[in-house]
């Protein structure tokens with residue numbers, strides 16, 4: 493049994509939809525369990541993070557980088573930076589923004605650097621970018637063409653029931669399943 497924790501922030505609910513999709517992907521891999529932890533609640537759950545086989549980070553992109561609440565979580569981990577409790581755990585990330593680009597690659601890069609600071613092993617998305625068919629990316633995973641992690645875009649006028657779209661939620665589930673599969677493989681070795 494491998495244990496994956498998703499630790500995320502969502503100011504208005506859209507990134508939470510992605511977090512739930514990642515968790516569904518993890519649990520679709522037989523023998524994997526997933527725990528969702530919002531950064532607001534993390535203080536009570538550090539032990540679960542330390543025991544996890546993999547940690548998947550999620551944050552909305554605010555002003556071209558991870559939201560301040562997620563950054564606060566990152567900085568709180570400085571308390572155990574020297575002890576390295578996350579050494580050799582798998583890490584991955586997802587983000588969501590209002591614009592198609594929205595500078596959100598920067599958020600995933602921030603997460604990857606953060607993971608490296610904790611001596612974790614970064615897992616990319618492993619999906620080819622969606623290909624435009626007649627100008628549309630409908631029905632395809634990785635419609636935003638990321639390699640570093642799962643990206644989503646939620647139109648500002650749409651509530652979390654409608655955004656991010658199914659394509660992005662399926663991309664998130666793919667990432668969750670990939671991390672779960674790799675975590676189990678590493679646990680066997």
Ligand SMILES: Cc1cc2nc3c(=O)[nH]c(=O)nc-3n(C[C@H](O)[C@H](O)[C@H](O)COP(=O)(O)O)c2cc1C
Pocket residue numbers: 501502503504505506507508552553554555556557588589590591592593594595646648
């Ligand atoms: C303070 C703030 C800054 C934002 N900055 C960006 C940005 O840099 N790029 C972008 O595309 N969207 C930006 N947005 C839009 C959010 O990324 C978008 O609404 C997202 O769906 C919010 O996710 P959440 O509902 O999980 O908080 C910003 C929103 C807020 C509130």
